[in-house]
Amino acid sequence: MSAYDVIIIGSGPGGYVCAIRCAQLGLKTAVVEGRDTLGGTCLNVGCIPSKALLHASHMLHEAEHNFAAMGLKGKTPSVDWKQMLSYKTETIGQNTKGIEFLFKKNKVDWLKGWGSIPEAGKVKVGDETHDAKHIIIASGSEVSTLPGVEIDEKTVVSSTGALELSKVPNKLVVIGAGVIGLELGSVYKRLGAEVKVIEFLDAITPGMDAEIAKTFQRTLKKQGLEFQLGAAVQSVDTKGGKAKVTYKLRKDDSEHVEDADIVLVATGRRPFTDGLGLEALGVGISERGQIKTDGHYATSVKGIYAIGDCIDGPMLAHKAEDEGMAIAEILAGQKGHVSYGVIPGVIYTHPEVANVGATEEQLKEAGTAYKVGKFSFMGNGRAKANFAGDGFVKILADKSTDRILGAHIIGPMAGDLIHEICVAMEFGAAAEDLARTCHAHPTYSEAVREAALACGDGPIHS
């Protein structure tokens, strides 16, 4: 048994970042992790492996569609799926080992096994119980499936199984047009599968700025993804390694069946808190299964805190990381803080889609007087040269003060471009501040500046 200032349960982006920050601030820290490797869902079966497959399949798409036009002639590469999976596995390994290294460097102990909290101040891992002044739950989330749909991770898969398919399927049916469905759907489309996405609502990516969502759907359709919107999946039946997806159209209740080799269930995730013993401890849990916390991540039990996917807010790795840093700083006597109005969201398709702050729909609903500055990547020299002219930057600013209220980008490197707007928003900048900042030419970032100019006297290149 050992005594720690802080024990964190879970080594995903929330937990491991929190641990490193705690250690940097002089707290004796340990992390409990039951997987064989550190990094949680994000590094092992989420963000990182999916990005490897997105990158590889995008390279193939470039070779098939744009190489010849650039004067790169010759045989188009074919898919060696086994090698692509090993590339993905190697990428995961580099990242998870990186965290192990960082733990050693910062003297964070890894308590191997699944943890539970028998009482405040104690964490049990296997047969050992450790003392901790503070316990932070960073146990993440798990796939939430639908009634009538059983995930076997072979024919009916979650994102985890979709990253480990034995081959590229001929036909993939994706249930849910959210982030996971569209990222992985576009991977398999580019690798040659027929992909049909079935979505309950009448638009893809709920919550996204509607104009961007429309453009996004049009772009994905052009890439060959098929969509059935307004459809509620009733059941998935499997037989002989194939599946039949039954869904009802919400507009007329008519029933339809879609055959598939693989079905990807991407209908959201729910907090994962099994086995922690929270009920016995009296830790407050919401109706949605989230651990209830106050503004400083404290649960209803003194000395126990929670961060990341298992509490309220967007289930995003970087939101969890920021909360991890904030709670570490709070426990070290500093003023940890997360700026929830400035958390970017990114969908790593090609083109990428990124957003921060309010959507136009939210501003309308709130009755805020706003203006819109838009700029198409067609007017951006770098994008044109790189066959990346599809998409646009849209900045929403307060009509009278010019303060930036939100930004939405669909286009090349949108997930990187969004950050200059995040920084501007953190500093309470006006669109004019961005517009007056010199941007190097030729870069994609100039499109952001042009959108900022469009909030004022107008962009130059449109």
Ligand code: NAI
């Ligand atoms: P999601 O919440 O993004 O999308 C789920 C979709 O499924 C919604 O559009 C919903 O309307 C639809 N749906 C629900 N029930 C349905 C039914 N019966 N029939 C048809 N459609 C139905 O969830 P997703 O994509 O599974 O992602 C889970 C979490 O992981 C999200 O919170 C997401 O933000 C996070 N994530 C983030 C990534 C990123 O930041 N790039 C990448 C992957 C996941």
